[in-house]
Amino acid sequence: MAFNGRRPSNSLWEPTPVSTQKRTDKLKLGAFFHPTGNHVASWLYPESQIDAGTNFAHYVEMAQIAERGKFDLMFLADAVATRDGNLEALSRWPQYMNFLDPLTLLAGLTAVTKHLGLVATATTSYNEPYQIARRLASFDHMTGGRAGWNVVTSANTSEAYNFGRDEHYAHGERYDRAEEFVEVVKGLWDSYDDGAFVRDRSSGRYFKPDALHFLHHQGENFKVRGPLHIERSPQGYPVLAQASASAVGTELAGRIAEIVFTPLHSLAQGQQIYQQLKDLAVKNGRQPDDIKIMPGLNAIVGRTEEEAKEKHFRLQSLIHSAVGRELLQNALRGMDLSPYGDDEPFPEDVVAKLLADDRRRYEPIVAGRPTIRQMYEKFAGARGQRTLVGSPTQVADDIEHWFVNHAVDGFLIQPAYTPGGLDDFVTLVVPELQHRGLFRTEYEGRTLRENLGLRRPPSRYAR
């Protein structure tokens, strides 16, 4: 089959009116964390697991907390390189400098969880479709249908240097490759029809010969004959997640993503993007319910508002200036911050230039004309996602407000520090959400798809 990659248009869409219908579905929840926590200074926080990156027992505990909270899924990010940059700053900020391979780690968690969806990140820029199709299909079998794949194109240039390249693929090229990559992987997942393996001792037939399909894919980036040597997995395809923010990435999400983790910063922006993604799914022949919008939520919860604020203040006070500046510099695409002191306001002409360049990306960072310190403090804690600091009722109120007003289908809870930050959410906020009838008290289904309310895709040969 030849690949017919569709080039996305450069523009986003016209806004569509927000739905006012009463919701009958339930909120979805996922856990997403960097080893010691989402906050950039979490490893310095006395209650965090300091060696979390390579500590398997820590991940077992995190998965079990998430499952106790009836979370839909736990999701692990990935990069296939350390971060490059100012070593003085990196040595004070362990994220992506020392951590376990997500799929290997999640495979280990299969045995200690029963219901939790396990979502691994794998890049389409530095992998081959056959290997990813094989690993994820294996993982879906091993989990009994709880596997997910966060499709990324790799944001870090440093990843290119480990895969025979001197530079990263250009943005559009990455997304063309991603689209073809996913198409091939799905094709390989359909190599055997459902029920192909009859394993019939009486006839001496192990599988039906006409239920095996060769893909014969030949496209711009990949040539893959197939078939994949593994039977169709419990979910048909593991659940596909994506976190793009650009126009081209969002269009791809409309075509392939079943969960979107894109950051959302205000209710109005959330409602607009939520509706746009649902419309895009429909434009691509899918149903609005086939795509679940679950942005990150950096929730810092205390038994009281004061306790939550105190935790947040303690974490913020631990941010080293070198780390804050490095992080900000990365968020501002390598902009040189050295001419500005920590307590100087960001120059107005630079703010205007950033907003003209990419309003959606930079507005949450530069709004209110903060100083460099205020900007990095705001950014370092949230890592680009929305921060919410409050009591269980306050946090539940906010979640409910976004959910009932059709800005999200759920949230990826990003604990500021681990394991305590996730434990706080599960112990304090989940019962409140359950009490309000917003969130499940028991898992509804067997598979991640069933729990998320996603259909099992039929094989392309059965369609």
Ligand SMILES: Cc1cc2nc3c(=O)[nH]c(=O)nc-3n(C[C@H](O)[C@H](O)[C@H](O)COP(=O)(O)O)c2cc1C
């Ligand atoms: C919650 C979340 C998780 C992400 N996880 C990863 C990751 O693990 N690896 C990665 O390379 N990129 C990751 N990204 C980056 C996105 O895949 C994407 O590249 C980024 O949002 C920029 O969008 P764009 O690619 O459309 O320009 C993540 C983004 C978000 C919001």
